[in-house]
Amino acid sequence: MKPVAAITGTSKGIGRGLAEYFVDHGYLVAGCSRGPSTLELEGYQHTQVDVSDENQVAEWVYSIKEDYDGVDVLVCNAGLAPSFLLVMTPGKVLEPVLATNICGTYYVCRGIAKLMMRRRSGCIITVSSMAAGLHLEGTSAYSASKSAIVEMTKIFAKELAPFGITCNVIAPSMIMTEAVKALGEKTIKSALSKLTIKRELSMEEICNVISFFTAPESRCITGQVIHMGLVV
Numbered sequence: 001m002k003p004v005a006a007i008t009g010t011s012k013g014i015g016r017g018l019a020e021y022f023v024d025h026g027y028l029v030a031g032c033s034r035g036p037s038t039l040e041l042e043g044y045q046h047t048q049v050d051v052s053d054e055n056q057v058a059e060w061v062y063s064i065k066e067d068y069d070g071v072d073v074l075v076c077n078a079g080l081a082p083s084f085l086l087v088m089t090p091g092k093v094l095e096p097v098l099a100t101n102i103c104g105t106y107y108v109c110r111g112i113a114k115l116m117m118r119r120r121s122g123c124i125i126t127v128s129s130m131a132a133g134l135h136l137e138g139t140s141a142y143s144a145s146k147s148a149i150v151e152m153t154k155i156f157a158k159e160l161a162p163f164g165i166t167c168n169v170i171a172p173s174m175i176m177t178e179a180v181k182a183l184g185e186k187t188i189k190s191a192l193s194k195l196t197i198k199r200e201l202s203m204e205e206i207c208n209v210i211s212f213f214t215a216p217e218s219r220c221i222t223g224q225v226i227h228m229g230l231v232v
């Protein structure tokens, strides 16, 4: 039987690249995002889910249980990454970022962890960012949410270790997705100049870290954060 990967935020960017990677490596992939996906691959199934909505996540997890019975790998990738300054940011801009990045990650990990616990096995990977280590102006909400993801993942790692589930974090530096391009050339240049390895990442480099976390030989690696392109 093929292994199963659940991945959030697969309609574009890193999530879409990860869905392609897992299908290529023999997985059945359950992907989601708020909008539809144009990804048509055998073994890939897309569901429209807003991860910040607890009920929608619960329904998605239930459908995964019905369709696949269990999940081997979860990548909680869905995220919003706007850039805005403290004094110019109303709650209606702030709240979706916190709801998606923090609550969304929490709800999805909670739902899928329950499926993994039944089988006493699983690999959870959450997605933080270089922003959490750089303290860049304009990223207070985003960086706070990405720091929260690191903290919650380390605690999930302790709570879920007795069930054979590992929980780790990938913190990419920068890869040119729509979300990054929207930040504008000046912000991108400035962020790249602050990295230890001052260049953008490739999807292959991100998949390499994911493959490390999912490898059977990594069953003893949990609560870890791999920062890419940056010494934190």
Ligand SMILES: NC(=O)c1ccc[n+]([C@@H]2O[C@H](COP(=O)([O-])OP(=O)(O)OC[C@H]3O[C@@H](n4cnc5c(N)ncnc54)[C@H](OP(=O)(O)O)[C@@H]3O)[C@@H](O)[C@H]2O)c1
Pocket: 008, 009, 010, 011, 012, 013, 014, 015, 032, 033, 034, 035, 036, 049, 050, 051, 052, 077, 078, 079, 080, 081, 100, 104, 127, 128, 129, 130, 171, 172, 173, 174, 175, 176, 177, 178, 179, 180
């Ligand atoms: N690109 C980078 O350089 C970089 C660096 C560090 C960390 N990251 C992190 O990597 C992840 C992916 O980033 P990206 O650059 O690939 O972003 P992206 O191109 O904007 O893609 C984000 C994905 O998440 C989905 N999404 C957003 N909000 C959602 C929600 N509430 N519920 C479900 N799906 C949602 C989007 O689809 P819909 O709009 O259809 O919902 C889309 O599929 C994010 O967590 C980001 O913070 C990216």
